[in-house]
Amino acid sequence: MRVTLALAAIAGLTTPAARAGLEGALASHALVQLPLLVLLGLVLGRAVETRWPGQGGFNDDGIPGLVLASGVAAIWMLPRSMDAALTSGWVEALKFASVPGLVGLPLGASWSRLGPVARSFVLANGVSMLWTLGWLYAIAPVRVCNFYLRGDQALLGQLYLGLGFALLGGALLRAICGPGLAVGLVARFASRPGRRTRAATARLAGSAGERLPSGGLRA
Amino acid sequence: MRNALATALTVGFVLASLSLATDAGRAFTAEAARRISVARSPRPIPPARLEDARGRELRLGDLPGQRVLVEFIFTGCLELCQRMSRSFAETARLVAGEPVSLLSVSFDPERDTPERLARYGDFFGADGERWRFARIRRPEELARWLEAFGVVAVPDGIGGFEHNAAVHELDRDGRLVAIHDFETFAASDLVGSGGRGGGR
Numbered sequence: 001m002r003v004t005l006a007l008a009a010i011a012g013l014t015t016p017a018a019r020a021g022l023e024g025a026l027a028s029h030a031l032v033q034l035p036l037l038v039l040l041g042l043v044l045g046r047a048v049e050t051r052w053p054g055q056g057g058f059n060d061d062g063i064p065g066l067v068l069a070s071g072v073a074a075i076w077m078l079p080r081s082m083d084a085a086l087t088s089g090w091v092e093a094l095k096f097a098s099v100p101g102l103v104g105l106p107l108g109a110s111w112s113r114l115g116p117v118a119r120s121f122v123l124a125n126g127v128s129m130l131w132t133l134g135w136l137y138a139i140a141p142v143r144v145c146n147f148y149l150r151g152d153q154a155l156l157g158q159l160y161l162g163l164g165f166a167l168l169g170g171a172l173l174r175a176i177c178g179p180g181l182a183v184g185l186v187a188r189f190a191s192r193p194g195r196r197t198r199a200a201t202a203r204l205a206g207s208a209g210e211r212l213p214s215g216g217l218r219a
Numbered sequence: 220m221r222n223a224l225a226t227a228l229t230v231g232f233v234l235a236s237l238s239l240a241t242d243a244g245r246a247f248t249a250e251a252a253r254r255i256s257v258a259r260s261p262r263p264i265p266p267a268r269l270e271d272a273r274g275r276e277l278r279l280g281d282l283p284g285q286r287v288l289v290e291f292i293f294t295g296c297l298e299l300c301q302r303m304s305r306s307f308a309e310t311a312r313l314v315a316g317e318p319v320s321l322l323s324v325s326f327d328p329e330r331d332t333p334e335r336l337a338r339y340g341d342f343f344g345a346d347g348e349r350w351r352f353a354r355i356r357r358p359e360e361l362a363r364w365l366e367a368f369g370v371v372a373v374p375d376g377i378g379g380f381e382h383n384a385a386v387h388e389l390d391r392d393g394r395l396v397a398i399h400d401f402e403t404f405a406a407s408d409l410v411g412s413g414g415r416g417g418g419r
Contacts, residue, residue: 145248
């Protein structure tokens with residue numbers, strides 16, 4: 001069911017209307033369309049991992065999947081590739097196949113198998129890449145994409161910088177408060193109205209608390 | 220074992236793909252890529268009917284010399300085109316002794332009438348013969364030219380365009396043989412017979 005929905009959503013993103021809407025500006029091309037394709041690929045990857053754990057021993061530690069995902073992602077972050085996707089139908093088709101299939105899917109299949117070192121490596125590299133690219137795009141005096149205005153490029157740079165901070169902030173919060181933070185916040189919000197909800201929330205918080213002992217669930 | 224094999228294979232695949240996508244690390248932008256592509260295999264430029272600043276119909280083959288240097292501009296441009304046209308005037312001086320013609324083509328034919336092109340050309344010291352300004356009136360011919368050259372002009376929303384800029388070198392057969400940086404262009408950069416410096 002999820003797989004069908006994800007595939008349908010990918011197909012929806014390939015329609016001329018969706019492409020025109022999302023590829024018209026650099027920021028939505030890079031920060032909406034491509035991430036959506038990755039997310040949908042993640043759904044596919046989780047399904048693959050559930051049905052075929054470790055991919056027959058070829059992806060036991062998740063590293064092959066991670067290498068594939070980060071390498072292909074790097075290609076689609078090049079200004080040249082984004083320009084090429086707008087001029088060539090073949091490149092555009094390759095983008096819609098490879099971003100979900102070779103970035104999202106392998107990452108989704110590998111993530112649960114990656115150890116803490118590999119995950120931290122991904123995080124640290126993600127943040128530093130966003131800052132480097134963001135700083136570059138925000139201050140570059142020349143346009144790097146032939147199809148987008150320089151103002152668009154500067155905006156994407158600032159968004160990249162902000163996203164880097166958000167990612168780092170999220171990771172810090174998680175490190176300090178534990179993975180139960182989100183559950184704790186939801187529990188606090190949900191506990192306001194009636195008694196019945198409060199009981200349900202307590203049960204939820206309790207079960208989450210047992211599972212995640214470091215969670216910020218004192219509320 | 221299988222895992223190690225898969226790791227090695229994916230590393231190889233990723234390196235090969237990255238190399239393919241960047242011309243072995245030499246081109247990360249479309250602009251760099253088109254320069255490499257043209258230098259490797261010259262591109263034929265499709266025929267087009269141009270109209271020069273004196274209102275004469277003009278085709279590429281009508282221009283004298285062994286080489287034609289082409290730049291793309293619009294006269295309403297306040298920044299890049301002005302710098303480029305100043306450089307082009309310098310280029311005209313640099314190649315004065317060579318059998319070379321210069322052509323400045325407007326990608327804004329609606330507004331860039333022959334009169335406007337003539338005034339613009341006069342300002343930069345174009346003689347109207349060896350260095351001509353022209354426009355392509357038929358939209359489909361202009362689009363085909365821009366595509367063949369790899370020039371992209373994006374409307375900037377305030378009546379102008381943002382566009383890539385370079386000196387395009389055509390040979391006698393109307394093939395695009397090289398794309399030069401307009402700011403650092405020297406006569407010795409000319410490819411083949413035109414360049415006494417031997418080119419690159």
